[in-house]
Amino acid sequence: xxxxxxxxxxxxxxxxxxxxxxxxxxxxxxxxxxxxxxxxxxxxxxxxxxxxxxxxxxxxxxxxxxxxxxxxxxxxxxxxxxxxxxxxxxxxxxxxxxxxxxxxxxxxxxxxxxxxxxxxxxxxxxxxxxxxxxxxxxxxxxxxxxxxxxxxxxxxxxxxxxxxxxxxxxxxxxxxxxxxxxxxxxxxxxxxxxxxxxxxxxxxxxxxxxxxxxxxxxxxxxxxxxxxxxxxxxxxxxxxxxxxxxxxxxxxxxxxxxxxxxxxxxxxxxxxxxxxxxxxxxxxxxxxxxxxxxxxxxxxxxxxxx
Amino acid sequence: xxxxxxxxxxxxxxxxxxxxxxxxxxxxxxxxxxxxxxxxxxxxxxxxxxxxxxxxxxxxxxxxxxxxxxxxxxxxxxxxxxxxxxxxxxxxxxxxxxxxxxxxxxxxxxxxxxxxxxxxxxxxxxxxxxxxxxxxxxxxxxxxxxxxxxxxxxxxxxxxxxxxxxxxxxxxxxxxxxxxxxxxxxxxxxxxxxxxxxxxxxxxxxxxxxxxxxxxxxxxxxxxxxxxxxxxxxxxxxxxxxxxxxxxxxxxxxxxxxxxxxxxxxxxxxxxxxxxxxxxxxxxxxxxxxxxxxxxxxxxxxxxxxxxxxxxxxxxxxxxxxxxxxxxxxxxxxxxxxxxxxxxxxxxxxxxxxxxxxxxxxxxxxxxxxxxxxxxxxxxxxxxxxxxxxxxxxxxxxxxxxxxxxxxx
Numbered sequence: 001x002x003x004x005x006x007x008x009x010x011x012x013x014x015x016x017x018x019x020x021x022x023x024x025x026x027x028x029x030x031x032x033x034x035x036x037x038x039x040x041x042x043x044x045x046x047x048x049x050x051x052x053x054x055x056x057x058x059x060x061x062x063x064x065x066x067x068x069x070x071x072x073x074x075x076x077x078x079x080x081x082x083x084x085x086x087x088x089x090x091x092x093x094x095x096x097x098x099x100x101x102x103x104x105x106x107x108x109x110x111x112x113x114x115x116x117x118x119x120x121x122x123x124x125x126x127x128x129x130x131x132x133x134x135x136x137x138x139x140x141x142x143x144x145x146x147x148x149x150x151x152x153x154x155x156x157x158x159x160x161x162x163x164x165x166x167x168x169x170x171x172x173x174x175x176x177x178x179x180x181x182x183x184x185x186x187x188x189x190x191x192x193x194x195x196x197x198x199x200x201x202x203x204x205x206x207x208x209x210x211x212x213x214x215x216x217x218x219x220x221x222x223x224x225x226x227x228x229x230x231x232x233x234x235x236x237x238x239x240x241x242x243x244x245x246x247x248x249x250x251x252x253x254x255x256x257x258x259x260x261x262x263x264x265x266x267x268x269x270x271x272x273x274x275x276x277x278x279x280x281x282x283x284x285x286x287x288x289x290x291x292x293x294x295x296x297x298x299x300x301x302x303x304x305x306x
Numbered sequence: 307x308x309x310x311x312x313x314x315x316x317x318x319x320x321x322x323x324x325x326x327x328x329x330x331x332x333x334x335x336x337x338x339x340x341x342x343x344x345x346x347x348x349x350x351x352x353x354x355x356x357x358x359x360x361x362x363x364x365x366x367x368x369x370x371x372x373x374x375x376x377x378x379x380x381x382x383x384x385x386x387x388x389x390x391x392x393x394x395x396x397x398x399x400x401x402x403x404x405x406x407x408x409x410x411x412x413x414x415x416x417x418x419x420x421x422x423x424x425x426x427x428x429x430x431x432x433x434x435x436x437x438x439x440x441x442x443x444x445x446x447x448x449x450x451x452x453x454x455x456x457x458x459x460x461x462x463x464x465x466x467x468x469x470x471x472x473x474x475x476x477x478x479x480x481x482x483x484x485x486x487x488x489x490x491x492x493x494x495x496x497x498x499x500x501x502x503x504x505x506x507x508x509x510x511x512x513x514x515x516x517x518x519x520x521x522x523x524x525x526x527x528x529x530x531x532x533x534x535x536x537x538x539x540x541x542x543x544x545x546x547x548x549x550x551x552x553x554x555x556x557x558x559x560x561x562x563x564x565x566x567x568x569x570x571x572x573x574x575x576x577x578x579x580x581x582x583x584x585x586x587x588x589x590x591x592x593x594x595x596x597x598x599x600x601x602x603x604x605x606x607x608x609x610x611x612x613x614x615x616x617x618x619x620x621x622x623x624x625x626x627x628x629x630x631x632x633x634x635x636x637x638x639x640x641x642x643x644x645x646x647x648x649x650x651x652x653x654x655x656x657x658x659x660x661x662x663x664x665x666x667x668x669x670x671x672x673x674x675x676x677x678x679x680x681x682x683x684x685x686x687x688x689x690x691x692x693x694x695x696x697x698x699x700x701x702x703x704x705x706x707x708x709x710x711x712x713x714x715x
Contacts (some may be wrong), residue, residue, distance in 0.1 A: 073486050074486020084499070084500060089503055092516075104507060108507045111503070146557075183613070185617045241539070
């Protein structure tokens with residue numbers, strides 16, 4: 001099915017909402033600009049705030065192919081762009097020998113043809129199909145090193161890749177590119193300059209509630225309100241790592257699994273490991289502190305309800 | 307020298323001589339100007355002529371300046387030198403220290419380096435500030451944060467030249483760590499198929515010579531956290547030079563200063579010219595020579611920066627005397643976390659130069675429990691020792707620090 005690109009900010013927002021992604025208008029604006037101007041989107045933010053999800057939802061809703069490049073330390077051309085199928089190449093050389101072909105040019109032309117080329121994500125992303133160009137997700141760019149970043153700079157500026165033995169591959173239509181970073185390292189300004197930048201922040205209570213309802217349709221209203229208020233309260237506290245939206249969703253589904261309809265101090269203490277991933281933080285919040293926060297949350301919710 | 311065009315007033319010899327003196331002045335001010343450059347400058351002036359001052363300026367500029375950060379130095383030197391070369395000539399000839407009253411207006415707004423290059427022998431305070439570095443650290447730490455930028459202009463060329471020459475030669479040969487990237491290596495453990503297949507084509511497929519590759523090594527990122535509180539103030543200036551030398555020597559160096567608050571000065575130190583870099587640092591940091599809150603600053607670093615700069619096996623140099631206004635409150639947790647999030651934590655302490663040094667202060671004792679290495683840093687020699695030790699020391703995590711008394715600079 002063919003979906004045209006959204007024609008306005010409102011349409012972009014609708015598109016994301018239809019894909020169960022509850023977005024801020026600011027994000028929709030940036031995304032709309034990226035789509036209409038054909039620039040990459042650079043998303044930065046804490047872990048678990050839904051950066052990767054944007055690309056997945058976008059690909060699904062636009063009916064495009066999702067090409068994902070997960071970055072890691074030591075990512076090189078062989079695993080990001082292309083690699084030759086060596087085993088098949090060796091056989092080809094042997095075959096040529098058996099047939100008495102000794103012309104060097106003929107062998108090299110046969111061995112280094114597109115038949116033996118294994119395409120990796122970046123090269124794949126340049127191929128358009130009948131639906132249009134794919135969505136290229138370059139995930140956690142901060143995990144790779146500076147040389148790869150410099151290489152990416154070249155790819156992102158003119159969307160073409162040169163394989164020395166064959167020639168240049170170019171994209172008919174540039175892919176919709178989304179780059180994410182957890183900021184474990186600063187990305188060079190030159191790369192950021194080519195992209196539109198968006199900082200994905202923690203959502204406010206209203207939006208987090210909407211996200212929870214969209215992601216977990218069966219959740220009890222009372223529980224959802226309590227969970228969101230509790231998590232929002234935690235984010236105000238002095239913790240080493242604040243819980244992200246992913247943690248909120250995990251925690252809620254765990255509570256649903258335990259058939260809880262409301263929070264109580266015992267349950268909070270037992271399941272705190274789903275929200276906080278550092279022992280220091282758990283030790284700080286666990287026990288009486290959790291009960292205090294819960295009391296505060298409950299009284300606030302009661303006040304709003306009344 | 308015969309090729310120089312004659313000027314109306316002085317004749318052929320004078321202009322060439324003046325350009326020669328100008329070149330020497332630039333060199334004295336710290337720019338790399340050799341005799342070759344001077345000859346080129348003569349040729350350039352010959353080509354452009356000396357009718358217009360701006361032509362003359364840009365001709366010399368084209369020859370003498372080859373880095374962006376030299377422009378200002380050149381500009382200042384040019385305007386002073388060519389305003390009244392006769393005056394300067396006399397001074398260079400006699401070396402009489404009377405320029406202070408003569409050229410007061412002109413020297414006011416130029417950097418000290420130009421002034422020193424033009425009027426050598428004037429920098430009495432150079433010696434004074436050299437000695438200052440050796441002076442005892444005052445064991446007082448104030449609770450007030452003195453707001454206001456510190457003036458770096460008071461640094462003289464003699465001091466810079468001497469210290470810079472020594473410090474600039476210091477390299478930190480931190481052991482390179484294995485990366486997950488490969489490079490061709492004839493004795494490498496893995497076979498490089500891509501390169502092997504390419505080499506097959508050269509022989510036509512008769513034999514297949516195996517090409518090999520091995521994992522690359524690379525120096526790890528370095529994070530420097532430097533104390534600039536009052537009790538450290540006699541060292542911080544020299545240490546900043548040291549930090550600047552490291553920053554221009556290698557990539558992936560992040561520098562933070564702290565007193566009562568933490569400031570990231572990495573971007574300021576990227577200026578190649580140490581004067582400009584330190585001036586920017588002076589403008590950007592507000593808590594010079596105030597109190598120290600090590601615990602709070604490390605906490606700020608841990609929560610806001612550690613995840614951003616401690617990736618890829620970073621090493622941390624903590625430069626501090628360990629004297630804490632907050633009586634080591636919250637320090638234990640934070641230094642422990644810092645220690646656990648980096649590859650290696652090295653503590654440089656200027657107070658360690660004293661034989662009688664004992665970890666009595668609560669802050670010192672606390673930090674000492676959580677560092678991999680503990681070294682003195684109070685003069686250029688100790689910096690040099692540090693460089694050597696970092697190169698040779700084993701990179702294993704072990705308690706490499708020794709108790710005081712045994713560790714002498």
